[in-house]
Amino acid sequence: MEVLQLLISGMANGCVYGLVALGFVLIYKATEAVNFAQGDFMMLGAFVTLGFVNPEFMGIPFWLALPLVFLVMGTFGYLLDVIVLRAVFGQNQVAVIILTISLGFVLRFVAGLIWGHEPLSLHSPLALGDLRMGELVLGMADVAIIITTFVLTLLLWQFFQRTKIGLAMQAASQNQMAAYYMGIPVKRIHGLVWALAGIVAAVAGILYASKGAIDPNAGFIGIKAFAAAVIGGFGSLPGALMGGLIVGIIEPFAARYLPPGYSQIAPYALLIGVLLFRPHGLFAQVRVKKV
Amino acid sequence: MRIHFKTSYDHDIRLFQDGWQAFLYTALLALMVALPFLIDDFFLGEATNVLIWATCGLGLMLLTGQTGQASLGHSAFMALGCYTCVLLMEAGVPFILAFPLGGVITGVIGALIAIPALKLHGVYLAIATLALAILTDDLIVMLEPWTGGVGGKNAPPIIVFGLEINRWSSPVAWYYMALVVVLIVTLFYRNLLRAPMGRAFAAVRDSEISAQAMGVNISRTKTLAFGLSAGITGLGGALMGLFSEIFNNETFTFIISIQLLMMIVVGGLGFIHGAFLGAIVIAFLPQFLSIVSDSMGSNVAIPGLETAVFGVIMILFILFEPMGLYGRWLKIRTFLELFPFARKDMFRRQKSYLKTERLR
Amino acid sequence: MSLLTLENVTLKFGGLTAVNKLSMDVKEGEVFALVGPNGAGKSTVFNLISRFYTPFEGKITFDGQDLLKLPPDEVPSLGIARTFQNIELFDQATVLDNLLVGRHRLRKTNLVEQMLHLPSVRREEREHRAAVEEVIDFLDLQPYRNKRIAGLPYGVRKVVEVGRALASKPRLLLLDEPASGLSVEETQNMRWWIDDIRRHMGITVLMVEHDMGLVSKVCDRVLALADGAKLAEGTPEEVQNHPAVISAYLGTGDAA
Numbered sequence: 081m082e083v084l085q086l087l088i089s090g091m092a093n094g095c096v097y098g099l100v101a102l103g104f105v106l107i108y109k110a111t112e113a114v115n116f117a118q119g120d121f122m123m124l125g126a127f128v129t130l131g132f133v134n135p136e137f138m139g140i141p142f143w144l145a146l147p148l149v150f151l152v153m154g155t156f157g158y159l160l161d162v163i164v165l166r167a168v169f170g171q172n173q174v175a176v177i178i179l180t181i182s183l184g185f186v187l188r189f190v191a192g193l194i195w196g197h198e199p200l201s202l203h204s205p206l207a208l209g210d211l212r213m214g215e216l217v218l219g220m221a222d223v224a225i226i227i228t229t230f231v232l233t234l235l236l237w238q239f240f241q242r243t244k245i246g247l248a249m250q251a252a253s254q255n256q257m258a259a260y261y262m263g264i265p266v267k268r269i270h271g272l273v274w275a276l277a278g279i280v281a282a283v284a285g286i287l288y289a290s291k292g293a294i295d296p297n298a299g300f301i302g303i304k305a306f307a308a309a310v311i312g313g314f315g316s317l318p319g320a321l322m323g324g325l326i327v328g329i330i331e332p333f334a335a336r337y338l339p340p341g342y343s344q345i346a347p348y349a350l351l352i353g354v355l356l357f358r359p360h361g362l363f364a365q366v367r368v369k370k371v
Numbered sequence: 372m373r374i375h376f377k378t379s380y381d382h383d384i385r386l387f388q389d390g391w392q393a394f395l396y397t398a399l400l401a402l403m404v405a406l407p408f409l410i411d412d413f414f415l416g417e418a419t420n421v422l423i424w425a426t427c428g429l430g431l432m433l434l435t436g437q438t439g440q441a442s443l444g445h446s447a448f449m450a451l452g453c454y455t456c457v458l459l460m461e462a463g464v465p466f467i468l469a470f471p472l473g474g475v476i477t478g479v480i481g482a483l484i485a486i487p488a489l490k491l492h493g494v495y496l497a498i499a500t501l502a503l504a505i506l507t508d509d510l511i512v513m514l515e516p517w518t519g520g521v522g523g524k525n526a527p528p529i530i531v532f533g534l535e536i537n538r539w540s541s542p543v544a545w546y547y548m549a550l551v552v553v554l555i556v557t558l559f560y561r562n563l564l565r566a567p568m569g570r571a572f573a574a575v576r577d578s579e580i581s582a583q584a585m586g587v588n589i590s591r592t593k594t595l596a597f598g599l600s601a602g603i604t605g606l607g608g609a610l611m612g613l614f615s616e617i618f619n620n621e622t623f624t625f626i627i628s629i630q631l632l633m634m635i636v637v638g639g640l641g642f643i644h645g646a647f648l649g650a651i652v653i654a655f656l657p658q659f660l661s662i663v664s665d666s667m668g669s670n671v672a673i674p675g676l677e678t679a680v681f682g683v684i685m686i687l688f689i690l691f692e693p694m695g696l697y698g699r700w701l702k703i704r705t706f707l708e709l710f711p712f713a714r715k716d717m718f719r720r721q722k723s724y725l726k727t728e729r730l731r
Numbered sequence: 732m733s734l735l736t737l738e739n740v741t742l743k744f745g746g747l748t749a750v751n752k753l754s755m756d757v758k759e760g761e762v763f764a765l766v767g768p769n770g771a772g773k774s775t776v777f778n779l780i781s782r783f784y785t786p787f788e789g790k791i792t793f794d795g796q797d798l799l800k801l802p803p804d805e806v807p808s809l810g811i812a813r814t815f816q817n818i819e820l821f822d823q824a825t826v827l828d829n830l831l832v833g834r835h836r837l838r839k840t841n842l843v844e845q846m847l848h849l850p851s852v853r854r855e856e857r858e859h860r861a862a863v864e865e866v867i868d869f870l871d872l873q874p875y876r877n878k879r880i881a882g883l884p885y886g887v888r889k890v891v892e893v894g895r896a897l898a899s900k901p902r903l904l905l906l907d908e909p910a911s912g913l914s915v916e917e918t919q920n921m922r923w924w925i926d927d928i929r930r931h932m933g934i935t936v937l938m939v940e941h942d943m944g945l946v947s948k949v950c951d952r953v954l955a956l957a958d959g960a961k962l963a964e965g966t967p968e969e970v971q972n973h974p975a976v977i978s979a980y981l982g983t984g985d986a987a
Contacts, residue, residue, distance in 0.1 A: 164686065168690070171693065173493045174640065175636070175693060177494070177497055181633075182681070182683070182686050183682065186679050186683060189675040189676065189679030192674060306501070310498050341509070341513045345506055345509045348506050351498070351502045360495075562846050562852075563845060566840070567855075569845075570828055573832075574821050574835070576821075576823070577820070577824060578819045580819050582821075583803045584803070585836070585895065585899065586804055586805070586808055586836035587804060587832070587835055588802075589804065
């Protein structure tokens with residue numbers, strides 16, 4: 081029973097990591113930029129929702145606020161690409177890494193200014209309390225998170241398979257030059273990918289906040305999500321989700337069965353192990369640069 | 372613009388291009404030596420801090436600026452250098468031996484870590500090193516018997532040739548010690564740049580394929596660069612720990628790595644000057660901010676303000692001056708030297724297409 | 732005497748056969764050209780010699796030594812230098828430093844000696860620089876000496892690449908399309924240089940080139956490739972008039 085309980089809560093955490101990881105894999109695949117601020121995007125998404133929904137702020141009903149949140153976060157992602165990231169397009173990766181880390185610093189500060197540094201809880205319809213079945217205590221939020229994540233994944237998959245924009249995004253991520261010559265507006269596609277990453281981050285943020293409180297430092301889970309993305313193989317969307325689940329599930333089990341202190345290093349130890357033995361992740365195939 | 376008439380190969384080898392440059396740097400050195408007589412103890416402490424950050428920065432510069440490998444994990448090597456040096460001192464090794472030994476041990480361990488890590492490229496390396504920094508933070512806590520864990524460790528007294536160097540009772544001696552270290556490191560760095568290994572580093576940075584075709588062993592070169600970088604940063608870390616007198620895992624969190632990387636970018640990636648300019652920014656920014664907020668009449672510290680301001684500075688630099696402060700200075704100097712013939716587009720950034728590093 | 736020999740070399744990428752049972756030998760002191768349509772496998776042959784690729788079967792020997800036993804970064808130590816079709820220079824370094832990297836295989840001092848800048852290092856540096864200045868004079872690179880590659884025009888970069896290869900004092904020089912993208916005048920210069928490299932420096936040259944004008948002027952022997960296999964081999968004239976070559980270039984009757 082205990083195992084099942086750990087598994088469910090681990091999976092729920094893992095879904096959040098997975099969604100954040102999904103965000104930066106999306107961006108990485110399309111633009112080769114690595115968004116080290118994706119965790120902070122998630123934090124921002126949660127706070128924007130909180131700002132719309134919570135009675136002490138605007139108090140709009142959740143389901144009405146949801147499209148607004150997506151609009152705000154999507155616009156934010158799009159503008160960020162247009163204003164900031166387009167300027168460093170094609171520059172070396174150190175520049176992009178530092179740029180996005182700095183962006184994270186700024187977002188954290190701004191969120192602290194607006195919403196304060198005390199942990200706040202979101203009035204979310206997903207915060208459903210616990211379900212008791214004998215010895216088993218199931219967090220209903222956990223179950224809801226898992227379901228939402230799978231629905232979102234299905235939607236994204238359909239989006240990439242079926243819609244014109246989704247196909248264009250795929251093309252642009254596989255061969256930018258070829259896509260450009262085929263008349264795909266690569267730059268605009270980049271903006272849209274950032275917008276999509278913003279929306280995915282918003283969903284991740286809402287899920288994260290439904291499990292507990294949110295504060296400006298919540299973005300630090302981005303680091304675990306990084307581990308997830310690398311474990312899954314940085315270029316693969318399903319890999320990112322799987323990596324997230326792996327990290328999420330390892331954590332509670334390590335906390336339960338390993339001596340204290342060892343549990344928090346488990347994800348990073350796993351990350352380093354994966355990098356040593358499968359440098360391109362568990363779910364990736366590799367090609368060599370052509371001369 | 373000064374014209375150089377070259378009459379021997381030594382012209383290209385020597386440290387300074389001409390007498391004027393030699394004079395400028397000698398003057399700068401004289402100023403640094405005279406500094407304790409010009410400013411009070413508080414600012415001397417800040418200057419020492421700048422030199423320590425510059426030492427760490429030179430270490431990372433060698434790896435990121437020269438060899439092109441981004442590391443977000445250099446706080447791990449700062450910690451390693453610091454704990455090694457202090458543990459050696461506690462075991463009775465005199466400081467004058469323990470300090471360089473700490474650097475060497477850190478360098479060797481760094482090189483060992485590099486062997487697997489450098490199979491990774493770009494982002495993967497950045498993330499792996501970030502994980503290394505986080506692991507080190509946790510390891511310091513877990514290895515409490517040696518490291519003192521969260522409770523921290525008190526730096527033992529530094530005794531050099533019978534003279535005790537203490538931050539409070541002899542700040543001038545501390546300053547000179549840091550100055551000597553940073554000068555030696557800078558000289559080594561400069562020597563490397565005018566020798567085959569330094570050029571091999573740049574070759575690996577710019578094109579691994581053709582470096583290989585010129586006979587550069589990529590993995591050995593990267594490993595050497597990583598080890599050397601770790602060693603220098605270890606020396607800087609040891610100074611930092613000793614200077615702060617008490618240190619624990621918090622002294623060397625991964626945030627320090629990030630700051631270090633940002634620092635060398637602000638200063639100017641790939642230039643020795645960049646490490647120093649960046650160190651000045653990072654050491655004086657907190658002072659500057661507190662002066663500004665005092666003058667605005669607010670006594671309450673705004674949490675995260677410092678990192679946020681630093682973040683904004685970084686964003687502005689990357690967008691508008693990717694070559695950092697030193698790059699800006701080069702432009703100003705060229706403008707003055709050519710005046711009034713400098714043209715605005717002389718430094719225009721070349722339009723670059725995405726040069727993919729991705730393998731898939 | 733043959734300097735470089737390929738025997739029955741085959742390379743496959745997945746199902747695609749890039750080089751098919753190719754045998755050739757380059758004699759000491761000659762200029763040898765590989766020609767053929769795009770995708771014929773010419774650059775692949777270069778990459779095999781540089782050891783970037785390992786052949787599926789066959790032997791490659793240089794001056795009697797088995798090249799296949801060496802990793803790519805030890806190939807230059809035998810005296811093989813090369814240029815790249817799509818220019819692979821060290822963009823952020825100066826022309827001088829690029830050429831000095833060419834001297835890498837000839838270094839004698841180690842890291843510690845270099846950090847301390849011992850007299851041995853200075854002596855060595857003088858030798859490297861003397862050699863590099865000769866190359867700079869030979870290729871007329873004086874005006875660009877201290878310029879960074881990133882700001883140089885295409886034609887100059889091509890020459891710098893040749894210079895970097897020459898700086899390593901090779902016995903065999905591999906030139907991958909030395910004249911592609913060059914103006915008529917620059918191509919003319921390249922022609923004199925290749926002549927001089929062979930005559931005065933005594934370096935054997937193996938080149939890939941599309942410009943048949945250049946090939947027929949500087950090369951002793953030509954090998955035509957199509958689909959990774961040898962079509963014809965001989966003097967430039969013989970190859971140009973070979974029926975198989977003509978049909979490969981102009982298409983066979985039924986395709987036309």
